[in-house]
Amino acid sequence: MKALQSNWIVLGLLGMLSYLGTTFALMRGLDLQRPAASEPEAAQVENTTGPSWEFNNPELDQLVANLKREREHLTEREKQLEELAARLQAEKAEISRVTNTVVQLQRDFDQSVTRLKDEEQLNLKKLSKLYTTMTPDGAALVMKELPDDTLVKLLALMKESELAPLLELLSKPNATDAKRVAVLTDRYRLLQSRGTSTNRPTGP
Secondary structure, three states, X not given: OHHHHHHHHHHHHHHXXXXXXXXXXXXXXXXXXXXXXXXXXHHHHHHOOOOHHXXXXXXXXXXXXXXXXXXXXXXXXXXXXXXXXXXXXHHHXXXXXXXXXXXXXXXXXXXXXXXXXXXXXXXXXXXXXXXXXXXXXXXXHHHOOOOHHHHHHHHHOOOHHHHHHHHHHHOOOOHHHHHHHHHHHHHHHXXXXXXXXXXXXXXX
């Protein structure tokens, strides 16, 4: 009976030891497999660098700073060019306005000169007709007091038959008057020659 009890005790001890050994082996196997199971997680942590906006790279930061400065420089340059273009456009408009004003003033001046010339020509014709209605002595006495330019223009409007006696009277009574008449007749000749060449018809 004691032998049977001792066998059961031995078997119980063996069973317990076997259980403990199996449990220990299983526990150890789990511990050995755990790092393998966690390797992907470790690899994932190792490969993860975080969001790009949180990534800290001095070279990349320097490149971004340079690009930002270059963009600011280009923006400022573009602004300056736009201001220059606007200023040039304004100056061009001002020059165009001044040019148009000058052209208009020149046109008005030319029209005024033409009108004055027409009026002067009309007045000279009236004056010439008036002198031809006077006696040669009276006309010569008045014409001596006229400026040379006006006198030449009046002579150019008279007929030769009316001109000859007036020139004879204007050249008297001294050499100074004769010299003046010589100058006036030469200017009269040039004026007539210029008028003839101007009014001469051109060939085909």
